[in-house]
Amino acid sequence: MDSDTAEAERIRIVIIGAGFAGLGMAIRLKQSGIDDFVILERAEDVGGTWRDNSYPGCAVDVQSHLYSFSFAPNPDWSSVYSPQAEIWAYIRRVSEAHDVLRHVGERIALLHVHLHRTALHHGERLQVLEVEGVIICWH
Numbered sequence: 001m002d003s004d005t006a007e008a009e010r011i012r013i014v015i016i017g018a019g020f021a022g023l024g025m026a027i028r029l030k031q032s033g034i035d036d037f038v039i040l041e042r043a044e045d046v047g048g049t050w051r052d053n054s055y056p057g058c059a060v061d062v063q064s065h066l067y068s069f070s071f072a073p074n075p076d077w078s079s080v081y082s083p084q085a086e087i088w089a090y091i092r093r094v095s096e097a098h099d100v101l102r103h104v105g106e107r108i109a110l111l112h113v114h115l116h117r118t119a120l121h122h123g124e125r126l127q128v129l130e131v132e133g134v135i136i137c138w139h
């Protein structure tokens with residue numbers, strides 16, 4: 001099937017990036033009973049910042065118990081300011097436990113978004129964007 005005849009897969013929600021933020025959003029969607037989403041991640045693995053930075057001594061500078069998902073406290077942090085590898089493992093472990101890793105499309109970079117409708121709720125700091133289509137790039 002070529003690109004002209006291929007049927008587009010309809011996905012309700014697209015999350016860009018499988019870092020702390022994207023995976024946290026995905027878990028919250030799951031907890032809300034929403035399963036119809038995909039996470040596009042341009043790298044080969046999840047973890048974002050904590051995947052990309054592995055220099056010696058790389059660690060969190062906010063106490064680990066605070067630098068955690070509120071719904072997934074971790075009594076096993078090895079230190080108050082945990083090292084990068086431990087945080088990366090935590091992100092992966094929690095994502096796995098909440099069954100969101102299977103929603104991640106790795107090595108897919110979002111190149112362009114066509115905004116269909118923008119609703120701004122002034123004063124409420126709420127902005128709703130409806131995405132009409134995305135162009136993705138397989139590396």
Ligand SMILES: Cc1cc2nc3c(=O)[nH]c(=O)nc-3n(C[C@H](O)[C@H](O)[C@H](O)COP(=O)(O)OP(=O)(O)OC[C@H]3O[C@@H](n4cnc5c(N)ncnc54)[C@H](O)[C@@H]3O)c2cc1C
Nearest residue numbers: 017018019020021022040041042048049060061062109110
């Ligand atoms: C060394 C270091 C230490 C830090 N320490 C702290 C700390 O102590 N406390 C603190 O609060 N914050 C800290 N931060 C900031 C940290 O970046 C954030 O806390 C948080 O991890 C950011 O998560 P994120 O998901 O928003 O972004 P990221 O972790 O950057 O994840 C974004 C993801 O999106 C992907 N992506 C980007 N563009 C595209 C695209 N076009 N298509 C597909 N995928 C894409 C990226 O590959 C990446 O995986 C630190 C940052 C660094 C670098």
